[in-house]
Amino acid sequence: MEDLIIEKIREEETRNYGFNLLVREYQERIYWHVRKMVIDHDDSNDLVQEIFVKVWHNLSKFREDAKLYTWIYRIATNECLNFLKKKKRRFFLPIHDLEGELTEKLISSVEPTGDEVQMKLQKALLKLPDKQRIVFNMKYYEDMKFKEIAEITGTSVGALKASYHHAVKKIEDFINPD
Structure with missing residues (x-):
């Protein structure tokens, strides 16, 4: 196509x-x-x-x-x-915080049947720096290869892998704070 x-x-x-x-x-x-x-x-x-x-x-x-x-x-x-x-x-x-605003929109946009784990994941994603969130979304949700993400973002594959690893670690820490 x-x-x-x-x-x-x-x-x-x-x-x-x-x-x-x-x-x-x-x-x-x-x-x-x-x-x-x-x-x-x-x-x-x-x-x-x-x-x-x-x-x-x-x-x-x-x-x-x-x-x-x-x-x-x-x-x-x-x-x-x-x-x-x-x-x-x-x-x-100082009163306004973008993460808080996006979290509110996220909560209000989820269907009443929304999965609690998915909601927790989305909240964790909002805590990531924007570029880490983009890398995570492309890899996790869109199943893109690091080479494709590198072409899109203009970042090296190695840096993307590190960014993805850090994002996963931060998400795990948010979901399982123990």
Whole structure:
């Protein structure tokens, strides 16, 4: 499918069709990638729209030395980090704490049948630094290989493995404080 999308977006007369295929192919995966980082559904929807607008405007810059989904994930990851950074700056008051806000949104967004262990895991993830959380989410939830994550984040495989290991350790310590 990726080859077909690239073929269509390369041709001027089929670019719109190719972009529609691209959105259909990747929108849900990108949404969940973003949602795990920003928690809030409305923020996630807005961010996904911004991501695909950015993808559209930068299609001509896509070099085929990376996979298309890797390139889109890189844009999405950077947008998530920028969004969280802006949010932290906007609320840089001693009373306000982004982790607390995201935890509240997490608690209010979980279905009443939400699994307690999953809730604990999500709370633990919110305690991680943003970049560790992204690495953990990509590896644990999206089952990406470290090589793919390295292409997306621009980080070495070794550094990613260390980051993932630290994230797992912090999560274990949060879930089992004994």
